[in-house]
Amino acid sequence: xxxxxxxxxxxxxxxxxxxxxxxxxxxSPFSNLRWYKQDTGRGPVSLTIMTFSENTxxxxxxxxxxxxxxxxxxxxxxxxxxxxxxxxxxxxxFSGNTPLVFGKGTRLSVIA
Amino acid sequence: ETGVxxxxxxxxxxxxxxxxxxxxxxxxxxxxxxxxxxxxxPLELMFVYNFKEQTENNSVPSRFSPECPNSSHxxxxxxxxxxxxxxxxxxxxxxxxxxxxxVLTFGAGSRLTVL
Numbered sequence: 001x002x003x004x005x006x007x008x009x010x011x012x013x014x015x016x017x018x019x020x021x022x023x024x025x026x027x028s029p030f031s032n033l034r035w036y037k038q039d040t041g042r043g044p045v046s047l048t049i050m051t052f053s054e055n056t057x058x059x060x061x062x063x064x065x066x067x068x069x070x071x072x073x074x075x076x077x078x079x080x081x082x083x084x085x086x087x088x089x090x091x092x093x094f095s096g097n098t099p100l101v102f103g104k105g106t107r108l109s110v111i112a
Numbered sequence: 113e114t115g116v117x118x119x120x121x122x123x124x125x126x127x128x129x130x131x132x133x134x135x136x137x138x139x140x141x142x143x144x145x146x147x148x149x150x151x152x153x154p155l156e157l158m159f160v161y162n163f164k165e166q167t168e169n170n171s172v173p174s175r176f177s178p179e180c181p182n183s184s185h186x187x188x189x190x191x192x193x194x195x196x197x198x199x200x201x202x203x204x205x206x207x208x209x210x211x212x213x214x215v216l217t218f219g220a221g222s223r224l225t226v227l
Contacts, residue, residue, distance in 0.1 A: 004154070036218075043116070043202050043218030044155075089155070100216070102154040 002027045004092050004103035012109045021106045023073040023090035035064055035075050036089040080110045115139040118203050118219035126227050133188040133222045135203030143209040144186040149200040162209035193226045
């Protein structure tokens with residue numbers, strides 16, 4: 001069964017600290033994986049996309065990694081800011097007519 | 113502003129009401145989607161339209177009725193809903209369904225509360 005599992009479910013960190021969010025996927029055949037950020041009351045916005053051949057990709061303070069062998073991805077946030085408070089959703093794309101498999105998301109709260 | 117506009121942003125309705133959600137995209141995309149987002153659950157795909165033709169109906173109850181008059185507009189007509197239908201309804205678009213569907217652009221969503 002194609003699934004995406006995210007951990008932790010929620011996370012609280014102090015402003016300025018780093019954190020790492022995890023995503024495990026069982027999607028076949030795998031094509032790529034995307035991380036979305038969803039602010040409260042808004043729709044998800046894409047942060048980064050990882051293809052099968054990519055191991056690391058950065059977007060400002062966000063760095064995503066992908067290990068295709070273990071089928072794991074992580075999103076590392078450096079020097080967190082209050083505005084990073086949001087849900088982070090991992091989405092996997094595979095070859096199929098309805099290709100997207102969504103995780104439940106990790107709710108991140110950054111406090112002062 | 114992402115290029116996908118949803119209205120209304122908030123809707124409260126009784127179980128006997130009839131209402132509609134509207135989605136409009138200004139990106140020149142050819143595929144449009146309705147997703148349901150409930151607390152602590154992954155986004156659930158409801159319907160997909162590709163070049164105005166419905167290509168996916170993910171076993172959605174008939175009290176939800178989609179309409180896609182053209183590639184830029186998508187509606188979700190609601191009637192005789194249940195309280196468990198309360199959720200955030202997200203519209204999204206992509207260049208086309210399938211290979212291009214990984215590049216989804218979402219709207220801000222319509223928060224629906226059914227009393």
